[in-house]
Protein backbone atom coordinates (compact mmCIF):
# COMPACT_ATOMS: atom_id res chain seq x y z
CA UNK A 1 0.00 0.00 0.00
CA UNK A 2 1.37 3.41 -0.96
CA UNK A 3 2.18 5.71 1.93
CA UNK A 4 0.02 8.82 2.26
CA UNK A 5 2.55 10.53 4.46
CA UNK A 6 4.79 13.24 3.16
CA UNK A 7 8.44 12.11 3.15
CA UNK A 8 9.39 14.77 5.70
CA UNK A 9 6.74 13.45 8.11
CA UNK A 10 8.07 9.89 7.77
CA UNK A 11 11.63 11.15 8.22
CA UNK A 12 10.67 13.11 11.31
CA UNK A 13 8.75 10.18 12.78
CA UNK A 14 11.69 7.77 12.64
CA UNK A 15 14.21 10.38 13.74
CA UNK A 16 12.08 11.11 16.80
CA UNK A 17 11.61 7.39 17.49
CA UNK A 18 15.37 6.71 17.39
CA UNK A 19 16.14 9.72 19.57
CA UNK A 20 13.48 8.75 22.11
CA UNK A 21 14.98 5.26 22.36
CA UNK A 22 18.48 6.70 22.91
CA UNK A 23 17.19 9.24 25.49
CA UNK A 24 15.39 6.52 27.47
CA UNK A 25 18.20 3.93 27.23
CA UNK A 26 20.77 6.50 28.33
CA UNK A 27 18.95 6.80 31.68
CA UNK A 28 17.72 3.22 32.07
CA UNK A 29 21.30 1.89 31.80
CA UNK A 30 23.05 4.70 33.68
CA UNK A 31 23.73 2.40 36.63
CA UNK A 32 26.17 0.42 34.45
CA UNK A 33 28.58 3.31 34.85
CA UNK A 34 30.10 4.24 38.22
CA UNK A 35 29.50 7.75 39.59
CA UNK A 36 32.08 10.23 38.32
CA UNK A 37 33.10 8.06 35.35
CA UNK A 38 33.34 9.58 31.87
CA UNK A 39 30.83 6.99 30.60
CA UNK A 40 28.24 8.20 33.11
CA UNK A 41 28.87 11.84 32.18
CA UNK A 42 28.41 10.96 28.51
CA UNK A 43 25.13 9.12 29.23
CA UNK A 44 23.79 12.05 31.26
CA UNK A 45 24.80 14.68 28.69
CA UNK A 46 23.26 12.56 25.92
CA UNK A 47 20.01 12.33 27.90
CA UNK A 48 19.79 16.03 28.65
CA UNK A 49 20.86 17.41 25.28
CA UNK A 50 19.04 14.90 23.06
CA UNK A 51 15.96 15.35 25.28
CA UNK A 52 16.04 19.06 24.49
CA UNK A 53 16.49 18.36 20.77
CA UNK A 54 13.31 16.23 21.00
CA UNK A 55 11.51 19.23 22.51
CA UNK A 56 12.57 21.44 19.58
CA UNK A 57 11.69 18.80 16.97
CA UNK A 58 8.30 18.12 18.57
CA UNK A 59 7.44 21.82 18.32
CA UNK A 60 8.62 21.92 14.66
CA UNK A 61 6.61 18.77 13.90
CA UNK A 62 3.44 20.25 15.38
CA UNK A 63 4.01 23.42 13.40
CA UNK A 64 4.40 21.36 10.18
CA UNK A 65 1.20 19.48 11.03
CA UNK A 66 -0.69 22.73 11.49
CA UNK A 67 0.58 24.15 8.22
CA UNK A 68 0.05 21.06 6.07
CA UNK A 69 -3.07 20.32 4.04
CA UNK A 70 -5.25 17.73 5.80
CA UNK A 71 -4.78 14.23 4.39
CA UNK A 72 -7.85 12.29 3.27
CA UNK A 73 -8.32 9.63 5.92
CA UNK A 74 -10.33 6.40 5.85
CA UNK A 75 -13.19 6.41 8.36
CA UNK A 76 -12.32 4.05 11.24
CA UNK A 77 -15.29 5.15 13.35
CA UNK A 78 -15.58 7.70 16.13
CA UNK A 79 -14.01 5.56 18.85
CA UNK A 80 -10.76 4.92 16.96
CA UNK A 81 -10.61 8.53 15.82
CA UNK A 82 -10.86 9.83 19.39
CA UNK A 83 -8.39 7.31 20.81
CA UNK A 84 -5.89 8.08 18.03
CA UNK A 85 -6.26 11.81 18.63
CA UNK A 86 -5.93 11.40 22.41
CA UNK A 87 -2.73 9.34 22.01
CA UNK A 88 -1.33 11.91 19.56
CA UNK A 89 -2.04 14.80 21.95
CA UNK A 90 -0.66 12.92 24.97
CA UNK A 91 2.51 11.83 23.14
CA UNK A 92 3.26 15.32 21.90
CA UNK A 93 2.28 16.76 25.28
CA UNK A 94 4.88 14.47 26.85
CA UNK A 95 7.56 15.24 24.27
CA UNK A 96 7.15 18.92 25.10
CA UNK A 97 6.58 18.88 28.88
CA UNK A 98 9.03 16.07 29.81
CA UNK A 99 12.15 17.89 28.55
CA UNK A 100 11.01 21.19 30.12
CA UNK A 101 10.44 19.48 33.49
CA UNK A 102 13.82 17.74 33.14
CA UNK A 103 15.50 21.05 32.35
CA UNK A 104 13.96 22.72 35.40
CA UNK A 105 14.87 19.63 37.45
CA UNK A 106 18.59 19.71 36.67
CA UNK A 107 18.61 23.40 37.63
CA UNK A 108 17.02 22.48 40.96
CA UNK A 109 19.66 19.74 41.40
CA UNK A 110 22.28 22.38 40.57
CA UNK A 111 23.63 20.32 37.69
CA UNK A 112 25.39 22.15 34.86
CA UNK A 113 25.40 20.73 31.36
CA UNK A 114 27.80 21.79 28.64
CA UNK A 115 28.79 20.57 25.20
CA UNK A 116 31.40 21.86 22.77
CA UNK A 117 32.15 24.86 24.96
CA UNK A 118 28.48 25.85 25.22
CA UNK A 119 26.66 25.74 28.56
CA UNK A 120 22.95 25.04 28.96
CA UNK A 121 21.34 27.95 30.82
CA UNK A 122 20.17 27.03 34.31
CA UNK A 123 16.45 27.91 34.50
CA UNK A 124 15.85 27.16 38.21
CA UNK A 125 17.66 27.91 41.46
CA UNK A 126 18.91 24.93 43.48
CA UNK A 127 16.35 23.31 45.81
CA UNK A 128 16.87 19.62 46.50
CA UNK A 129 13.40 19.07 48.03
CA UNK A 130 11.50 20.32 44.97
CA UNK A 131 14.14 18.66 42.76
CA UNK A 132 13.33 15.25 44.28
CA UNK A 133 9.60 15.75 43.72
CA UNK A 134 10.10 16.94 40.15
CA UNK A 135 12.35 13.94 39.43
CA UNK A 136 9.54 11.63 40.54
CA UNK A 137 7.09 13.47 38.26
CA UNK A 138 9.58 13.27 35.35
CA UNK A 139 10.04 9.54 35.88
CA UNK A 140 6.29 8.91 36.21
CA UNK A 141 5.62 10.83 33.00
CA UNK A 142 8.40 8.92 31.21
CA UNK A 143 6.84 5.59 32.28
CA UNK A 144 3.43 6.81 31.07
CA UNK A 145 5.18 7.57 27.78
CA UNK A 146 6.35 3.93 27.55
CA UNK A 147 2.70 2.85 27.79
CA UNK A 148 1.58 5.35 25.16
CA UNK A 149 4.36 4.39 22.75
CA UNK A 150 3.35 0.74 23.26
CA UNK A 151 -0.28 1.61 22.46
CA UNK A 152 0.77 3.64 19.44
CA UNK A 153 2.99 0.81 18.12
CA UNK A 154 0.32 -1.85 18.69
CA UNK A 155 -2.28 0.25 16.82
CA UNK A 156 0.14 0.81 13.91
CA UNK A 157 0.90 -2.94 13.65
CA UNK A 158 -2.80 -3.82 13.93
CA UNK A 159 -3.65 -1.45 11.08
CA UNK A 160 -0.74 -2.56 8.94
CA UNK A 161 -0.99 -6.34 9.35
CA UNK A 162 -4.60 -7.08 10.36
CA UNK A 163 -6.72 -4.32 8.79
CA UNK A 164 -4.16 -3.85 5.99
CA UNK A 165 -4.58 -0.09 5.89
CA UNK A 166 -2.20 2.59 7.05
CA UNK A 167 -2.75 4.95 9.94
CA UNK A 168 -2.67 8.60 9.06
CA UNK A 169 -1.06 11.49 10.75
CA UNK A 170 -3.55 13.91 12.23
CA UNK A 171 -2.10 16.96 10.51
CA UNK A 172 -4.31 19.73 11.73
CA UNK A 173 -6.59 18.96 14.66
CA UNK A 174 -4.63 20.57 17.48
Ligand code: HEM
Pocket residue numbers: 020023024027028047048049050051052054055094095098099100101102103104105106135138139142143145
Ligand atom coordinates in the same frame (compact mmCIF):
# COMPACT_ATOMS: atom_id res chain seq x y z
C1 HEM B 1 11.49 13.47 25.65
C2 HEM B 1 12.54 13.65 26.43
C3 HEM B 1 12.84 12.85 27.67
C4 HEM B 1 12.47 11.58 28.01
C5 HEM B 1 11.62 10.60 27.22
C6 HEM B 1 13.04 11.31 29.31
C7 HEM B 1 12.93 10.10 29.97
C8 HEM B 1 13.56 9.80 31.15
C9 HEM B 1 13.65 8.49 31.74
C10 HEM B 1 13.06 7.21 31.14
C11 HEM B 1 14.35 8.60 32.90
C12 HEM B 1 14.75 7.47 33.86
C13 HEM B 1 13.61 7.06 34.73
C14 HEM B 1 14.07 5.98 35.67
O1 HEM B 1 14.83 6.28 36.58
O2 HEM B 1 13.65 4.84 35.45
C15 HEM B 1 14.71 9.99 33.05
C16 HEM B 1 15.40 10.51 34.13
C17 HEM B 1 15.84 11.80 34.19
N1 HEM B 1 15.74 12.76 33.22
FE1 HEM B 1 14.73 12.61 31.49
N2 HEM B 1 13.72 12.41 29.73
C18 HEM B 1 13.64 13.36 28.76
C19 HEM B 1 14.23 14.60 28.75
C20 HEM B 1 15.00 15.10 29.77
C21 HEM B 1 15.69 16.39 29.76
C22 HEM B 1 15.68 17.36 28.57
C23 HEM B 1 16.31 16.52 30.94
C24 HEM B 1 17.18 17.65 31.44
C25 HEM B 1 17.63 18.63 30.70
C26 HEM B 1 16.04 15.33 31.72
C27 HEM B 1 16.49 15.10 32.99
C28 HEM B 1 16.34 13.91 33.67
C29 HEM B 1 16.86 13.67 35.01
C30 HEM B 1 17.60 14.69 35.88
C31 HEM B 1 16.55 12.35 35.33
C32 HEM B 1 16.93 11.61 36.60
C33 HEM B 1 15.83 11.73 37.60
C34 HEM B 1 16.31 11.07 38.89
O3 HEM B 1 16.46 9.84 38.89
O4 HEM B 1 16.54 11.81 39.84
N3 HEM B 1 15.26 14.49 30.97
N4 HEM B 1 14.24 10.69 31.97
